[in-house]
Amino acid sequence: MSDNFLLDMSENEQMGKVQIAPEVIEVIAGMAASEVEGVVSLRGNFASGVAERFGKKPHAKGVKVDLSDDGIVADLYAVLQLGVSIPKVCQEIQQNIKQTLKSMTSLEISEVNVHVVGIQADDKAASKENK
8 A cells, every 4th residue: 555545535526636545544444443342452563552652642553454446445453352242343343434434434445354363351340359
């Protein structure tokens, strides 16, 4: 994916062009996934971890978007809460991302691939049981 590649959204160019950067799609997808109950966090790569340590909040952390001839493909790397139904939560993530992107950008996404990279126990529930 090229850094200069933008999605051209213009239907009527009389008023000018509307373009959306792939990074915007990543941010929207990340926010939509975080809204789903059972998602603890999204996991980024090494570079986003370093940037986060220096105070830059990576809103697209854990989301990778590829723009191809087949359409928009999003890969999401999520840590889920212990005890949730993984297939159900993943399906909700996919639906929420598709709906949010459709309503905010009018873009249809061809694939949302959810990669579960971890399970995390609820720290609050574990600390209550130990008391």
